Amino acid sequence: MKPAPFDYLAPVTVEEACAALAEAGGGATLLAGGQTLLPLLNLRMSQPFIVIDLNRVAALKGISRGQACTRIGAMTRQCEAIASAELARALPVLVKAVKHVGHHQTRNRGTVGGSIALGEPAAELPATAVALDAIIEIVSVRGKRETAAGEFYLGPYMTTLEPDELVTAIRFPDWPQGHITLFREVAQRPGDFALVGLVGALVVEDGKVARAGLAWFGMGPTPIRARSAERMLLGQPLEAIEANAVAERAVADTAPFDDHHASAEYRRTVGARIFARTLREAFPAKEAA
Amino acid sequence: MSEHRISMTINGLRHVSNAEARVSLSDFLRGNAGCTGVHIGCEHGVCGACTVIVDGLAVRGCLMLAVQAEGAEVTTVEGLAAGDGTLHPVQQALYDEFALQCGFCTPGVVMTLAALTAPGSKANEQQLLAAMSGHICRCTGYQGIRRAAKKLAAAPAGEQP
Ligand code: FES
Ligand code: FES
Numbered sequence: 001m002k003p004a005p006f007d008y009l010a011p012v013t014v015e016e017a018c019a020a021l022a023e024a025g026g027g028a029t030l031l032a033g034g035q036t037l038l039p040l041l042n043l044r045m046s047q048p049f050i051v052i053d054l055n056r057v058a059a060l061k062g063i064s065r066g067q068a069c070t071r072i073g074a075m076t077r078q079c080e081a082i083a084s085a086e087l088a089r090a091l092p093v094l095v096k097a098v099k100h101v102g103h104h105q106t107r108n109r110g111t112v113g114g115s116i117a118l119g120e121p122a123a124e125l126p127a128t129a130v131a132l133d134a135i136i137e138i139v140s141v142r143g144k145r146e147t148a149a150g151e152f153y154l155g156p157y158m159t160t161l162e163p164d165e166l167v168t169a170i171r172f173p174d175w176p177q178g179h180i181t182l183f184r185e186v187a188q189r190p191g192d193f194a195l196v197g198l199v200g201a202l203v204v205e206d207g208k209v210a211r212a213g214l215a216w217f218g219m220g221p222t223p224i225r226a227r228s229a230e231r232m233l234l235g236q237p238l239e240a241i242e243a244n245a246v247a248e249r250a251v252a253d254t255a256p257f258d259d260h261h262a263s264a265e266y267r268r269t270v271g272a273r274i275f276a277r278t279l280r281e282a283f284p285a286k287e288a289a
Numbered sequence: 290m291s292e293h294r295i296s297m298t299i300n301g302l303r304h305v306s307n308a309e310a311r312v313s314l315s316d317f318l319r320g321n322a323g324c325t326g327v328h329i330g331c332e333h334g335v336c337g338a339c340t341v342i343v344d345g346l347a348v349r350g351c352l353m354l355a356v357q358a359e360g361a362e363v364t365t366v367e368g369l370a371a372g373d374g375t376l377h378p379v380q381q382a383l384y385d386e387f388a389l390q391c392g393f394c395t396p397g398v399v400m401t402l403a404a405l406t407a408p409g410s411k412a413n414e415q416q417l418l419a420a421m422s423g424h425i426c427r428c429t430g431y432q433g434i435r436r437a438a439k440k441l442a443a444a445p446a447g448e449q450p
Contacts, residue, residue, distance in 0.1 A: 002311065005309060005310075005311055006290060008293065035352055038313070038334065038353070105347050105348055105401060106334060108348050
C-alpha cells in the first residue's frame, strides 16, 4: 500500500525540529531511520499530518566520549555503531546487540535513537539501554531533560516521551575494561524480532561478581531488568553461582505474553534455558572445574 | 500534503522531477525515472526486492521517501552492466551459479552484493552471506545465491570472480 498524504519538513537544527514538533501539536511524526515508520506509513497504520525528518540534523549524529560514559547521538545509524572502534572498545555488548537489529540493509538507515525511542518490547536496543543503565537525553521547546532508560518504557511502544519531545542522545556509562558481556536471543529467522532475548554485562573482582546489569527483551510489555537475578549474583564467588537457580529467579521477574509466534510458557522455558546457558558460558573457568 | 522538486543522481545521470512527500524512493525510481528494475514486493521492508544503493550503501527503496534522497547518488540494477552489455561481476556470478529463476528478487540481491563487493567496502564471505538474510527468494532455494556470494567474496574487490 501507499501512505496517506502528509506534509514533509526537514529541519537542520534541533531547535527547528523542536519548534516544528511543538507547532504540530501531536499531529506530527518524527522520521529517524524510517525502518519502522515507513512500513507503518505504507500500511496506513500511521497517518500523521506532518512528517518531520531528522536526517538532516547534523547535531543528532555521532559517537563521542563523555564523562565516564559514551554518548551516542540519536541519529547515529546502526551501521555506524557497528563500525565504531570507540563502541567496540567501550561497549562491546551494545555492538553485539546492534548486529541483531534487522538486516544489513535496514541497519544502513536505521538509527540507534530511533529504536530506543520507539520502545518495541522485543527489540534489542531498548533492553541493552535498560541493562547498562543508559541515560536518555530528551529535548523540547520547553527545555531539556534526562531520564534513566529503566524508567523510560511504560508499555509496548509507550514511553515517557511527550508528543512535543524528541530524543537527542543516549549516554551509556562506562564499564571497566575486561567486563563480561552477555547476549543471546532466540528468533525464528535472522533479522526477526526476538521471541526471547537476554542482554547484559557483569564485572568480576577478586573472583566475585561486583557489578551486574541484565535485562530481558521479548519477555513482557517493556524491556525488563532482571533485578532479582542481579541481586543473587552480586557478591557471589563465581564457583558458588548456580546458573539454573539464577535463571529461575530471572524468569520470575518477567511477564511474557502469548502471541502468534510463541506462547508465554515457551518464552519462560526458553528464557530460563538461555539465561542459564549464557551465564555458564560467561564463566568458562567454572565449567572446567 | 506537500509536493517537492527532487533532484538526485541516478546511475550517474542527473534526474529532477516532482513528487509528493509520501512517494517512496522505489516508486520514484520506477515511476518518475523509469528504472523498473527496482522491484517492489512487500512495501514494508521484508522482502528486499526493492534494494538500491544510496550514497554507497544498500538500502530498502520502499523504506525511504524519495524526498529524503534529495542530492543523493543512487544506483539501481540498470546502472551496473557496461554500455556494451558486459555484465557486472555480481550479475555474472549470479548467472554462472544459476542463482535466479523468475528473477523477481534478483535486482535486490544484485544491489546488496554490488554494494558489499565494491572497491573500498569489500565484505568477507560471512558478511556477504549474512547480508543475504535481507532478501527473500521464492524460487531458487538460495543455494545458487550462496554459491555466487562465496565466489564473490573470494575474488579481489571489483574483479570478475
Ligand atoms: S518492497 Fe521493499 S523490502 Fe519488500
Ligand atoms: S528468483 Fe524468483 S524470487 Fe528469487
